[in-house]
Amino acid sequence: MKYANAFTDTFHLGDDILTIASSAKSRKKEHPEAIDATIGALLDEQGKLLAFESIETLRCNLDSQKLRAYPPVDGGKDFQNAVRNWVFKDKRAALESHFHMTSLATPGASGALSNILSNYTNEDDIVLIPDIHWSNYQAIIGQTKATYDTYPLFEGDHFNLSGFKEKALDVLNKTGKLVVLLNDPSQNPTGYSLSKTELQSIIAYLDLQAKSHPVILIYDIAYLDYADTDYSLTRNRFEHFLAIESDLLVAVCFSASKTFGVYGLRGGALIGFSRNGVLIEEFSRISLYKARSTWSCPPTTPIHIMTALDQDDTLRMTFIEELKAVRSLLQARAHAFLVEANEVGLKMYPYKEGFFITIPCQHPQKTYQSLMTKDIFVIPLSNAIRVAVAAISLKEIKGLPEIIKAHLQ
Numbered sequence: 001m002k003y004a005n006a007f008t009d010t011f012h013l014g015d016d017i018l019t020i021a022s023s024a025k026s027r028k029k030e031h032p033e034a035i036d037a038t039i040g041a042l043l044d045e046q047g048k049l050l051a052f053e054s055i056e057t058l059r060c061n062l063d064s065q066k067l068r069a070y071p072p073v074d075g076g077k078d079f080q081n082a083v084r085n086w087v088f089k090d091k092r093a094a095l096e097s098h099f100h101m102t103s104l105a106t107p108g109a110s111g112a113l114s115n116i117l118s119n120y121t122n123e124d125d126i127v128l129i130p131d132i133h134w135s136n137y138q139a140i141i142g143q144t145k146a147t148y149d150t151y152p153l154f155e156g157d158h159f160n161l162s163g164f165k166e167k168a169l170d171v172l173n174k175t176g177k178l179v180v181l182l183n184d185p186s187q188n189p190t191g192y193s194l195s196k197t198e199l200q201s202i203i204a205y206l207d208l209q210a211k212s213h214p215v216i217l218i219y220d221i222a223y224l225d226y227a228d229t230d231y232s233l234t235r236n237r238f239e240h241f242l243a244i245e246s247d248l249l250v251a252v253c254f255s256a257s258k259t260f261g262v263y264g265l266r267g268g269a270l271i272g273f274s275r276n277g278v279l280i281e282e283f284s285r286i287s288l289y290k291a292r293s294t295w296s297c298p299p300t301t302p303i304h305i306m307t308a309l310d311q312d313d314t315l316r317m318t319f320i321e322e323l324k325a326v327r328s329l330l331q332a333r334a335h336a337f338l339v340e341a342n343e344v345g346l347k348m349y350p351y352k353e354g355f356f357i358t359i360p361c362q363h364p365q366k367t368y369q370s371l372m373t374k375d376i377f378v379i380p381l382s383n384a385i386r387v388a389v390a391a392i393s394l395k396e397i398k399g400l401p402e403i404i405k406a407h408l409q
């Protein structure tokens with residue numbers, strides 16, 4: 001007798017990152033010298049989940065009555081204001097005058113991705129993602145009835161624009177519609193960020209196609225706050241969207257997990273914008289309905305953290321200074337890894353910034369197993385392994401590229 005429905009019966013998480021990470025965590029508990037480079041979270045130099053002091057103090061002092069009450073399904077007006085201010089900063093006004101915009105509080109960027117993908121794909125649709133991607137995209141797309149196709153992310157050490165266009169055209173020819181899911185900047189798993197001209201070219205191409213077809217760009221900015229050498233540059237990328245002339249629908253997925261170091265609190269947002277106001281009314285209606293019918297209303301703690309930061313300039317400035325210090329620590333770790341990797345000739349995908357460095361290899365499972373014998377835990381991907389520099393200390397990085405190179409299979 002079948003209990004699960006015919007569709008959900010096919011669901012299997014397999015080697016999910018969180019499952020691999022939890023076995024690495026238990027090993028490290030018993031053997032503290034083990035190196036756990038599995039998890040997509042920032043740890044401090046002592047191996048503890050990194051806390052931003054300003055956020056911790058704020059979180060501990062939030063009004064319990066507000067936290068326990070049901071929030072509005074979309075997070076409420078103050079949250080909408082706070083999240084748009086945070087995500088777009090000085091680019092908000094220009095975006096709001098060029099586009100119609102709507103926003104929704106979600107449980108993490110995962111909630112945002114799930115909401116938009118389930119609302120905007122049909123059974124025969126194909127979501128376009130790069131060949132090297134965050135593996136959970138497969139599950140999030142898998143719970144819709146759509147499928148996905150991939151394009152080669154790199155051509156040498158830069159984005160493969162022609163490969164992307166070729167696959168996009170192929171999808172358009174097959175389905176008459178284009179749904180593109182782009183994780184940028186500081187892509188998981190490679191740490192690649194699109195250059196200004198690469199992002200401009202992608203937007204220009206989608207804008208052109210959107211003049212004759214429905215086109216949706218899902219822009220997953222989970223690691224936005226860790227991008228660029230200087231923090232002040234992080235929001236410049238939103239200027240390129242102002243070139244859009246068509247009805248192209250852009251869905252920005254924001255993660256409070258990474259920005260504020262509050263992974264378990266499940267904060268995030270889905271922000272939709274388009275030149276076409278009718279599309280945005282529809283977006284607002286269906287995203288709200290989907291939210292209400294799945295998680296009902298969003299977790300309150302991240303909503304109140306973001307609202308408080310928005311309304312208190314001093315608090316926000318304090319947090320931004322802490323964030324800058326953490327960004328420098330992450331940059332120092334990545335730099336240390338890259339310098340040593342270059343010295344020992346360990347090849348990596350082009351890393352610019354962010355939590356992860358990815359190393360191509362032929363047998364990721366064997367490499368993963370072999371490194372495990374040395375108490376080093378990484379994430380095996382397809383034809384690559386991922387090392388979370390966000391989760392390991394400078395001391396642990398010393399000598400690591402050489403060991404990885406020796407165990408690559």
Ligand SMILES: Cc1ncc(COP(=O)(O)O)c(C=O)c1O
Pocket residue numbers: 040107108109110111134183188220222254255256257258263267268
């Ligand atoms: C690329 C990418 N997008 C989205 C997410 C989801 O983050 P969260 O749901 O915690 O906000 C992650 C988390 O690892 C990620 O790596």
